[in-house]
Amino acid sequence: xxxxxxxxxxxxxxxxxxxxxxxxxxxxxxxxxxxxxxxxxxxxxxxxxxxxxxxxxxxxxxxxxxxxxxxxxxxxxxxxxxxxxxxxxxxxxxxxxxxxxxxxxxxxxxxxxxxxxxxxxxxxxxxxxxxxxxxxxxxxxxx
Amino acid sequence: xxxxxxxxxxxxxxxxxxxxxxxxxxxxxxxxxxxxxxxxxxxxxxxxxxxxxxxxxxxxxxxxxxxxxxxxxxxxxxxxxxxxxxxxxxxxxxxxxxxxxxxxxxxxxxxxxxxxxxxxxxxxxxxxxxxxxxxxxxxxxxx
DNA sequence: ATAATGTAAATGCACTTGCATCTATATGGC
DNA sequence: GCCATATAGATGCAAGTGCATTTACATTAT
Numbered sequence: 001x002x003x004x005x006x007x008x009x010x011x012x013x014x015x016x017x018x019x020x021x022x023x024x025x026x027x028x029x030x031x032x033x034x035x036x037x038x039x040x041x042x043x044x045x046x047x048x049x050x051x052x053x054x055x056x057x058x059x060x061x062x063x064x065x066x067x068x069x070x071x072x073x074x075x076x077x078x079x080x081x082x083x084x085x086x087x088x089x090x091x092x093x094x095x096x097x098x099x100x101x102x103x104x105x106x107x108x109x110x111x112x113x114x115x116x117x118x119x120x121x122x123x124x125x126x127x128x129x130x131x132x133x134x135x136x137x138x139x140x141x142x143x
Numbered sequence: 144x145x146x147x148x149x150x151x152x153x154x155x156x157x158x159x160x161x162x163x164x165x166x167x168x169x170x171x172x173x174x175x176x177x178x179x180x181x182x183x184x185x186x187x188x189x190x191x192x193x194x195x196x197x198x199x200x201x202x203x204x205x206x207x208x209x210x211x212x213x214x215x216x217x218x219x220x221x222x223x224x225x226x227x228x229x230x231x232x233x234x235x236x237x238x239x240x241x242x243x244x245x246x247x248x249x250x251x252x253x254x255x256x257x258x259x260x261x262x263x264x265x266x267x268x269x270x271x272x273x274x275x276x277x278x279x280x281x282x283x284x285x286x
Numbered sequence: 287a288t289a290a291t292g293t294a295a296a297t298g299c300a301c302t303t304g305c306a307t308c309t310a311t312a313t314g315g316c
Numbered sequence: 317g318c319c320a321t322a323t324a325g326a327t328g329c330a331a332g333t334g335c336a337t338t339t340a341c342a343t344t345a346t
Contacts, residue, residue: 004262007275012165012262014282019162020208021286022155058324065163067304072326094311094324119147119155126284132150135281139157141269143164201294210334215296220332237294237341 015142026118033114036107039064040083041115043074044108047084047100054097056089083107158285169261176257179250182207183226184258186217187251190227190243197240199232226250 004012026038046063047055061071075098078084083104089095127135147155169181189206190198204214218241221227226247232238270278 001256002259002263004259004267005272005275007272007279008262008267008270010279011270011275011282012266014279014286015162015165018282018285019158019166022158023162056324068325069305069327070303072324073302076326089324092312092324094309096325113144116145116147119151120145122285123155124147124151127151127154127281129148129150131281131284132148132154134277136150136153136157138270138274138278138281139154139161141274142161142265143157199294211295212297212335213333215294216332219296232294235294235342237339239295 022118022122025122026115029114029118030111033110035111035114036081038115039066039074040078041108041111043078044083044100044104044111047098048105048108050098050100052099054087054099056092056095056097058095060098078104081107165261165265168265169258172257172261173254176253178254178257179224181258182209182217183221184251184254186221187226187243187247187254190241191248191251193241193243195242197230197242199235199238199240201238203241221247 023038030037030041042064043060046060050059057071057075058068060066060075061068064071066074075084075086079086081103083101085099085101086096087099089097123132166181173180173184185207186203189203193202200214200218201211203209203218204211207214209217218227218229222229224246226244228242228244229239230242232240266275
């Protein structure tokens with residue numbers, strides 16, 4: 001049987017702990033501020049980047065690495081809150097096109113400072129630039 | 144407003160992506176093998192370490208960084224599956240003592256090779272020893 | 287001893303997630 | 317055109333999670 005080395009094990013536990021703590025910090029800062037969860041930010045961001053042409057749900061699924069039903073339901077909730085607009089696709093009768101509404105843009109804009117502050121406190125305050133770059137490089141080897 | 148640097152941002156995205164992918168890989172290997180989720184492993188491990196003296200639920204809550212109700216329900220499911228034994232605490236009438244049953248030890252033992260293999264493939268194969276050590280060091284600054 | 291406050295653990299309720307499946311449209315082969 | 321198969325997206329159901337609250341016992345102060 002394959003036994004992971006001590007270095008592997010400590011990298012693993014550090015990875016899980018760090019990711020969980022930082023993520024929890026961001027999520028709770030958002031919740032604290034009465035804002036939606038982080039996943040909404042990512043989705044709103046992608047939709048915003050797509051601009052006037054909009055975006056298809058399956059594209060969002062790919063970009064956010066969500067399960068298909070996860071995207072469907074996330075879009076449901078965002079639509080229910082009036083943040084996005086769903087229209088039937090002209091080219092593909094099975095699908096839709098998602099576009100950002102101004103309320104969605106506004107919510108994303110309100111989320112950003114909270115998100116940024118959490119990243120600042122959680123990462124920027126704790127690592128030098130070089131360390132952050134090294135860390136990113138090593139983590140990208142795991143993806 | 145505080146804007147995170149480019150290095151911070153890329154460390155952040157790399158952190159989230161790497162953690163999610165590695166974690167998903169472990170979880171799906173376990174599920175694939177018909178075994179319970181990773182959280183069970185951690186819990187079973189802690190309970191096993193506690194030995195014959197057992198462990199109090201609130202201690203597990205602290206060690207696993209779970210919400211209190213999360214522990215309560217996790218223990219419920221493990222007890223329902225006959226993996227642990229819950230007895231009322233002799234010293235504290237409010238509480239219980241958790242002890243591992245042999246079925247619990249067996250499940251943890253079956254989980255380990257699957258878990259270890261996923262760590263091997265996900266981490267050990269992708270990082271040198273030195274890199275893993277550096278990574279762990281950097282990640283620990285974030286905790 | 288009594289009352290007030292604190293801590294251990296469980297739970298009702300609303301919401302989210304995972305899984306499997308379903309409906310509708312699209313596409314390729316014949 | 318017609319059928320088989322593939323893809324977009326939604327959804328019923330079971331299970332898990334978060335929040336707030338509850339129950340029970342413990343501890344401290346009076």
